Amino acid sequence: MNRFGERFSITTFGESHGKAIGCVLDGVPAGLVIDEAYIQSELDRRKPGQNEFATARKEEDKVEILSGTFEGLSTGTPITLVIYNTDQKSGDYSNVKDIFRPGHADFTYFHKYGLRDYRGGGRSSARETAARVAGGAIAKLMLAQLGISVQSGISAIHGIEAQALDFNYPKNSLIYALDKNVEEAQKAAILDAKNGHDSVGGVATIKISNLPIGLGQGLYYKLDAVLAEAMMGINAVKAVEIGEGIHSSALLASQNNDPITPKGFKTNHAGGILGGMSNGDDIVLRIHFKPTPSIFIDQESVNTDNESVHVSLKGRHDPCVAVRGSIVCESMAALVIADMVLLNMGSTMNGIKNYYT
Numbered sequence: 001m002n003r004f005g006e007r008f009s010i011t012t013f014g015e016s017h018g019k020a021i022g023c024v025l026d027g028v029p030a031g032l033v034i035d036e037a038y039i040q041s042e043l044d045r046r047k048p049g050q051n052e053f054a055t056a057r058k059e060e061d062k063v064e065i066l067s068g069t070f071e072g073l074s075t076g077t078p079i080t081l082v083i084y085n086t087d088q089k090s091g092d093y094s095n096v097k098d099i100f101r102p103g104h105a106d107f108t109y110f111h112k113y114g115l116r117d118y119r120g121g122g123r124s125s126a127r128e129t130a131a132r133v134a135g136g137a138i139a140k141l142m143l144a145q146l147g148i149s150v151q152s153g154i155s156a157i158h159g160i161e162a163q164a165l166d167f168n169y170p171k172n173s174l175i176y177a178l179d180k181n182v183e184e185a186q187k188a189a190i191l192d193a194k195n196g197h198d199s200v201g202g203v204a205t206i207k208i209s210n211l212p213i214g215l216g217q218g219l220y221y222k223l224d225a226v227l228a229e230a231m232m233g234i235n236a237v238k239a240v241e242i243g244e245g246i247h248s249s250a251l252l253a254s255q256n257n258d259p260i261t262p263k264g265f266k267t268n269h270a271g272g273i274l275g276g277m278s279n280g281d282d283i284v285l286r287i288h289f290k291p292t293p294s295i296f297i298d299q300e301s302v303n304t305d306n307e308s309v310h311v312s313l314k315g316r317h318d319p320c321v322a323v324r325g326s327i328v329c330e331s332m333a334a335l336v337i338a339d340m341v342l343l344n345m346g347s348t349m350n351g352i353k354n355y356y357t
């Protein structure tokens with residue numbers, strides 16, 4: 001299960017300390033300008049080693065296009081993107097070879113498969129998410145042709161919540177903050193945890209704008225369900241809210257319903273989705289990341305012989321995975337919308353006639 005999407009799909013490959021990671025995109029329409037510099041710029045937003053708020057691992061994350069383009073355009077054939085791993089320090093992980101890091105995927109991988117690539121978590125490492133960002137960049141190029149934009153930023157760190165969301169601000173912020181008024185407090189929370197050899201969680205907010213009405217299927221491929229699956233499939237994500245989210249269960253319908261006027265919806269508690277389909281308003285998602293599992297505090301665990309051990313980790317880790325994770329959320333959202341755009345094309349007889357006649 002390394003493939004995601006129906007008509008516009010991504011299959012990723014590779015491990016943290018293997019030779020390379022990458023993806024194969026299937027279903028990209030022919031004739032799309034594949035701007036390699038743009039794909040690289042998206043990867044650079046997720047890249048580690050750029051400041052004190054991210055892991056010190058220094059991956060170059062240089063993308064190469066191996067197939068599916070000709071003279072800068074997509075050809076309608078599978079597009080393969082590869083990123084070679086350059087900063088593997090397998091020695092960092094020799095002390096966790098036979099023990100399970102609390103909060104990480106070691107325990108379940110070992111018990112499911114009977115063996116595991118312990119170097120950096122192997123396939124369970126969030127290194128794989130670079131491939132999703134590369135693929136998501138191509139989805140974003142396609143969506144841009146339709147005027148659809150996907151933006152992201154950090155709304156909360158360790159419970160410190162943004163009071164207002166400015167999606168133009170994250171590009172100026174080392175932690176991709178959406179509210180510059182709480183940015184310093186959020187940064188301090190990350191550094192406090194880091195200095196205490198601990199880590200913090202956070203919330204990324206995604207906004208998808210200028211969507212047509214009707215993307216998504218009414219029942220088993222609902223837009224909200226597929227977006228939630230896409231987000232929950234990202235490492236360390238523990239919850240996803242759409243629009244009013246969990247708070248809607250504490251409201252009256254008269255507070256939660258969005259009044260409809262001839263000019264559109266008055267409010268957006270729905271988060272841009274009704275009945276599993278886009279309603280034309282912005283889609284707003286809040287994605288909750290847990291604190292990075294790898295910390296440098298003594299923790300209780302067991303080894304592969306089920307004996308009690310104490311884990312004291314070393315290595316280079318993100319003090320707050322939500323920060324770089326927000327770019328991954330943005331990319332997965334773009335992949336979902338690109339898929340939904342293509343799936344929607346066969347939904348009416350008129351649409352099919354317009355295409356074929």
Ligand SMILES: Cc1cc2nc3c(=O)[nH]c(=O)nc-3n(C[C@H](O)[C@H](O)[C@H](O)COP(=O)(O)O)c2cc1C
Pocket residue numbers: 055103104105121124125126129234235236237290292293294316317318321324325328
């Ligand atoms: C962008 C990103 C970077 C991450 N970096 C680290 C890291 O440096 N160290 C770590 O222990 N976990 C890191 N994680 C989280 C783990 O990959 C994740 O917690 C682990 O695979 C277990 O999966 P689960 O938390 O989804 O259950 C990162 C996650 C993301 C999204």
